[in-house]
Amino acid sequence: MRTFPAKYSALDDIRTFVAQAAQKASLTEKAVYAVQLAVDEACTNIIDYAYGGETNQQIEITCEITTEHLTITLGDKGHPFDLDSIEPPDLNSPLAERDAGGLGIHLIRKLMDEINYQSTQGVGNRLTLTKERRAD
């Protein structure tokens, strides 16, 4: 497990950390990028919504490799923020009506094979992102 400050400047290190795990799990180059992008989006959400902006509080990241999966767990002690409560963006609307934001959670859903979120009072929030090792 490694801890990172909940700051945008930590995103570079976070992406490098999870990319190393993804490479160790022998993921394809495409899947390594997918993991980096999904984790970047998830950490941005933790900073923006769980912590309400950049802070010195922490994001705990654990990478676990099993026979079939790479599982990345992100822990924070901010406000509960359930990804399921967010409506998917309308990706077919014309430019004038297109919402510029809200794409991060959509990307996490598209890029990862499984997503689990758990919020426990007094303990914190835990987001688990799983990628199949045999994925393209």
Place this chain on the structure above:
Amino acid sequence: MELTTKKFKQCSLVTVKGRVDSGTAVELDEAFKEITKGGVHKIVLDMSDLEFMSSAGMRVLILTQKECNRSKGGELVLASIPQRIQESLQLVGFNPLFTMFDDVLTAVGHF
């Protein structure tokens, strides 16, 4: 992230290198705003040396496209997009919103 801006007769060319995320997207936004505030709404973004772009960068691209489209003939076009980034742009439905070119020269020639 590294940014350079070059002004041509018919358009401006922005070259972005490195990584665009929640921390650096604001600089890209400022570079685009400086161009549109100067009255230029035809912009080429050279992405050939871009290594990473999160939704924070994608948001800037949509907002800039909206701004460019307000001017007649104005458009932000994307050039030389690395494959991984192209795939993520597809996932968020960018293809109908942006004209994309394989190389910068053709993109500049588009205007």
